[in-house]
Amino acid sequence: MVKKLTVTLFGLSALVLAGCGTGEPAGQQPPPPAVEVAQVSAEPATLWRSFTGRVIAPETVELRPRVSGYIDQVSFAEGALVKRGDVLFTIDQRPYKARLRAAEADLQRVSSQLSFSEKQAGRAQQLLDSKAISREEYDRRIASRDAERAALSAAEAAVENARLDLQYTQVKAPISGQVSRALVTKGNLANADATLLTTLVSVDPMYVYFESDEQTFAESRRLLKADSAPTVHIGLAGESGCPHKGQLDFIDNRLNSHTGTIQFRAVVPNPEGTFKPGQFARVEMPIEKMDQAVLIDSKAVLTDQDRRYVYVVTQENLTERRPVQVGSRQGKRTVIRSGLQTGERIVVNGLQKIFFPGMPVVPEMVAQQGQGGSTQAAGH
Template sequence: MEAKFRKPSARTAGAIALVAAATLVAGCSKSKTEAPPAPVAEVGVFKVAPEALQITTELPGRTAAFQVAEVRPQVSGLIQKRLFVEGADVKAGTALYQIDAATYQATVSSAKAALAKAKANLMTSGPKVSRYKELVAIEGVSRQDYDDAVASNEQAKADVESAAAALEQAAINLKYTHVNAPISGRISRSTVTPGALVTANQTTALTTVQQLDPIYVDVTQSSEDMLRLKRDIESGGLKKSGGLAKVTLVLSDGSKYAEAGKLQFSDVSVDPGTGNVTLRALFPNPKHDLLPGMFVRAVVESGVDEAAIAVPQQGVTRNAKGQATALVLNKEGKVEQRTLVTGATLGDKWLVKSGLVAGDLLIVEGVQKVKPGAPATAAKPAAAVAGPAGGAMSPNAKSAH
């Protein structure tokens, strides 16, 4: 006999639905309470610590010869010979050109003859005065004749001196037919060739001699930076280095010049067009690696900051206003944003004037994983620290200076 199934009543169906709904809600509540908590971000930090640093300023500049002498003829004539190799080093007094000396030699000979004639006249006028002096005492000659003899003798003496001066001038002109190097240094190209006619003290130089060892480096600094540096030194924020400030050079190809120089002086006036002051440094140049007119960057020691704070550049960013900002892990283990005032760069670090204090944990790795107010933990110091191209610095890393 077939069993007969009855359709459940509406009351029974409602009870079943309530039981199913309660079971589903309980399952969802249980899944929510059992979900694992979000992990706290781990970041690399740099522990801020003040230290004594040599503060430097990098300034653009150009090299200039220590001495420059433009060689010009002091007498006129034809160039017979060029006696130097262009681009060579010459010593002071070295003959550079030979000017035709024939006419000057003739002038010397003429001046010698004139001097001999003047001396001969003096030989007769002197004794004549002595004789007339004795005769005028006994009225053997008139006083007028005696006075004429004395005047003639004085004239003869003057003629001798004049002839001697003319001979000296002729000898000097003859000497100037040898055009010599006025200073020691490297000589440039010649602007004339043998056969050219030159004139005394002409405007066009025959060649130029430049002393390259030592050599000057002229750099420019804004007057505002100079005033700021002066105020920092006067307030005690910076201690001035003793003696002349040390200067190092970075060449145009990025290499460092081997020799260190000394700052010589600062210009006494400000350029009204640029607002800059010129500083001049002196560098040894034994190998002549530096040539006049080269572009360089000079790193000038400004002073010593005994409580400087320098932090890795990867820990400092800029906001929309262009202000320097940094993320710091505070004592409560939360990320805090700071606004900084930065100074110069020291290698791969920023010099921070305000915004950070000793003991702060600056986040330098994992900055993209956190935001202000979020919790974070400091990673343990790594065994190796990456360079400025990337990677975090350990909290114990020292600032490069």
């Protein structure tokens, strides 16, 4: 039994020695890891920022009748595009036609009375000159003429008012745009200035309102001063990116003290009716133009509590931890305000292989993501 145990231990020792003989020598360091590096460069760039906005129609009308009556006809297809002046609703016109005829008849009566009074006043002047009537009778006839003239003006106003009321029985579109559904249908009573018949919104162009925080507004002030109507990019839900272009045409005159934001407005063409009032929209607005901007791959920027840093590869292929001051993120790249110089190499892939500053690496040069493209905002 002892003999067998001795043979077994001897065999294990031989195997261990054989394994040690074929492995690496004790204490030998592993080779430096390979990492991908990119060269820092500067380029002209326009920096953008993203905001969330809402689509608003420039003109919105709640259609209400100016006269009361029963709806006699609805003359539009719900949801259709209408032109300014199109008749949308007709209120029963018979009572208003009758009132117009009565007003016109009263006008004729007053006009006839005025003609008689003017003749009486003319004769009164002749009779007064010949002392055939008293001064009192003369004054009475002149006053009667003046009263009939006033009655004629009132009768003419009554006719005009009756004619307007008759015109108001046709409720017309005050603007061109898209009409909503009919809220009151044929046969129902509509009260003047009270009953909501339908709503109408303009469709081309459309407004997009969005709000910016105070710091972003301060950053963009120089650019906005140089270009009072910069182009903004707009995207809707379900769309990739921001394919629509609009013009910034309004900045509010004060900041909201409750939210610390200021309101912006962009106007966007809408010939196809893509934009609908009430929609949410993504708005990308330029906030700064830089002649020489240093932008690097965002993956290269690391965080240590509240500090940002990158790994720079020296000429000796050693890693150096470099603190940087970062700006806004633009797409897949980040603006570096300070800490890097053009021509330096930074690690963009393989950062997990670096365990400490000064560690040797094998750099493999690659191009930065997004280099040479436009700098678009990744988010706000």
